[in-house]
Amino acid sequence: MEPAYRERLGERLGRYEYPAPQPRRLLWLHAVSLGETRAAAPLVAALRAQRPDLRLLLTTSTATGWSAGHALLRPGDVHTWLPYDTPGAVRRFLRHHRPVMGVLMETEVWPNLVHIAAREQVPLVLANARLSPKSLRQGERFAWLLRPAAERFLRVLAQTQDDAQRLRDMGAPFVEVCGNLKFDITPPKALLERGQRWRARLQRPVVLAASTRENEEAPLLAAWRELPQPRPLLLLVPRHPQRFDEVAGLVAQAGFSGVRRSSWGEGDPPEEAARADVWLGDSIGEMALYYACADAGLLGGSFEPLGGQNLIEAAACGCPLVLGPHTFNFAEAAELAVQARAAMRAADIRQGVVYAATLAIDPQRNGWVDRALTFASRHRGATERMAERIVGLLPAVL
Known part of the structure; x- marks a missing residue:
């Protein structure tokens, strides 16, 4: 409780x-x-x-x-x-x-x-x-x-x-x-600017796993290990705060070096964070920052039969997403995003990881960003x- x-x-x-x-x-x-x-x-x-x-x-x-x-x-x-x-x-x-x-x-x-x-x-x-x-x-x-x-x-x-x-x-x-009211949410400008600054300082691609749920992180980390080196930075943000410690343990068990977002407070990430394999997003109310920091994202809740999480905030922040097969909680928004090429669909987490890592370094990524922003504004x-x-x-x- x-x-x-x-x-x-x-x-x-x-x-x-x-x-x-x-x-x-x-x-x-x-x-x-x-x-x-x-x-x-x-x-x-x-x-x-x-x-x-x-x-x-x-x-x-x-x-x-x-x-x-x-x-x-x-x-x-x-x-x-x-x-x-x-x-x-x-x-x-x-x-x-x-x-x-x-x-x-x-x-x-x-x-x-x-x-x-x-x-x-x-x-x-x-x-x-x-x-x-x-x-x-x-x-x-x-x-x-x-x-x-x-x-x-x-x-x-x-x-x-x-x-x-x-x-x-x-x-x-x-x-x-x-x-849908969620199309009318305006991401906080300060969080967007901070996330963009962090990404620029990192000088490496970032993939966000957004609002992951129980039973999603272990397969995600296993699929992440299969990626060829050098891998992007994985920014892993569990949906529920009470699971932060559990997910930190899964990162360590998978053999990755991890740093918790909470470890550096209000400042910019320290050097050791920039070298880590995984950042654990163990904070509340900073999703806009995480989306702005990421080059591409994986939608939590959609790689297990959980219905998916809200994908609209990602679009409003200009973060293209890879969706799993289970998006019934936001079925129309998910389908419209895919049709608008603001998001893409993967059959499972292994395919999703490959798609997201590829999208993060795609020379045409800016086109995905523009389409995501247009998709979000069109439905206000x-x-x-x-x-x-x-x-x-x-x-x-x-």
Whole structure:
């Protein structure tokens, strides 16, 4: 269990040490983890621009989401953990905060949460909604539980037409396609500049393995060993912080010299880091830096049947990606990226490693960079569409 999660366990039970806010004044937004919280940032900004009186009740479910959520807060806002999906915890959460409406991000359909919100007269919107074919099949096994929850959403704002149809099949009655908020995330300029400076100082190609998941790193390192010398620098960034030590051990077991990003703080990489085989990206909130530092990337979560991670941030940073065969969590974005030649597909991790290492030194790499940036910019606009729909459902006065 994450330490921050354990420290505020009472909030997961719907028990709070702060006084109840004024009823029906807060717009509740739930973003489960880091990716959803970062995607929510432009939406929150757009909502505040359209409704300056907005006060936010932000809930998150992970330590990384909690940390990122603080940047979204203003005086008068409330930030707490999402309660466990039990009737008592959810009821206490809703009666303590009395939000005027709830906005749940992406896939957060919790049966008790949705059911009790309806009983407490808290309308819900599912924003940036997605539903993969695999999730739909799994949901159909529990249709008796999930269909009534889907039916209770006031609006569902879907990422794609395919997502919208699957959500309708799940029972959601009012579904509209608005696009993907993650296309509207602007990478921090300071992180991009730092990553580019690091790459220039290295004077060697860099391949990023971005947001890798359990069971992906060992095969990746084995495939990396098969590359001819001199190899690029491998920048390995696990998806979950609690696995940093485990992955550092895998790097050592594979016989590579490794350096942890955290070892040099805010400065530039020292000389010994420049000579290492592998950098372990053991930091939070620096993916834009890592993408900017890399010449090419491998998409974590896509080389095991896990559905892949968000590939849009890589494109916005100008980092061409090699995708594995499993990208069902972002199926349309992945297919569009491949069609736009902003990314390429590999059959397995061994092929992916070869493709990424080759792309990192490809004389035509700048063309891939340009196409990635164009792909990212072409699909912007979901933020304003979703903000307009949500504001249109709010009462005139909060």
